[in-house]
Amino acid sequence: MSLKVAFLNENARAPTRGSVHAAGYDLYAAEEKTIPANGRGLVDLGLSMSIPEGTYARIAPRSGLAVKNGLSTGAGVIDYDYRGPVKVMLFNHSTEDFNVTIGDRVAQMILERIVTPEVQVVQTNDLESTERGAGGFGSTGINDEKKRKLDEAEAKE
Template sequence: MNYKLKIKLVHEDAKLPYRANEGDAGLDLFSIEEKIIEPGATALLRTGIQMELPKGTEAQIRPRSGLALKHSITLLNTPGTIDEGYRGEIKVIMINHGKQAFKVEKHMRIAQMVIAPVLHVTMEETDVLSTSDRDSGGFGSSGQ
C-alpha cells in the first residue's frame, strides 16, 4: 500500500526529508539553523517543516548513527513520537555526549524519521494474564 506524507516547508531554508538510499527505512531531516552544542548540553533544532501523516501512522524521530559514532551526538526522547494529528513544526532535541563542542550547520542531516503504523487497541481490565517462557523476567534476566 502506498501512503502519502504531506510536507509543508515553513521556512525559506527548509528542505524536504528524503531517503539517502532506496529501501532505507528513515527519511533524513535537516537543520535550518547553525548552532553550537557544548559537551553535555542539549539543543532544540528546527527543521522548518510541518507535515500531515497518513491516517493510522506515527513518525518516529531517531538519531543518525554517523553522528553518534563520530561525534557522540544523539537525540533525547529517542525515538521521539510525532502523533498523526500534530501539525506544528518538526523539531529535534540533540545532546552532545562528546568531549568537544559540536557545530550543527545549516542543511546538516541531524536525524532520521521513520513512518510507522500505530495499532489502536481496546483496554480490557483483567485479574489473570497468560503465562509465557519469560514471565516476569526483566532487566538482565536473559543473562546478558
C-alpha cells in the same frame, strides 16, 4: 499514501531517503545551533508535515552522528494529528561542543504503523503466563550457567 511537507522558512528541506531501501528519511537542520558538550539543544527543521493516517513518525539518531560525534536524539514521536513545527532534540554525549549548520542531516524519521488496542485492567493472575514470566533487565541475555547461579543465590537469600 503520501507524506505532505510544508516549509515554514527559506532554509527548510524536504526529508530524503539515502537509498531506495533506506527505512528512514533524513531530516535537515534549518538553523545554525551549537549543542553544548554534555548538553542538549532543540534544532528547528523549518517545516511541518502531515503524517499518513494509521502511522506515526519516530525520530531516530543518524548512526554516523552517534558514532563519530556522540549525538543522540530524544522526544522523538510525531503523531498523525500534529501539524506544528517539527524540531529535533539532540543530546551531545561528548566533551566538545557540536556545531549544527543549515542543511546538516541531524536525525532520521521512520514512519511506523500504529496499533492502539483497548486497555483492559485485569488482576495479575489473569495475565497469560509465558516462559519468560517476570524476567526483565537482562534476564534473557545471560547464559544458562550464570542464570542457574543467580537463581541459586536468590534462593539462599
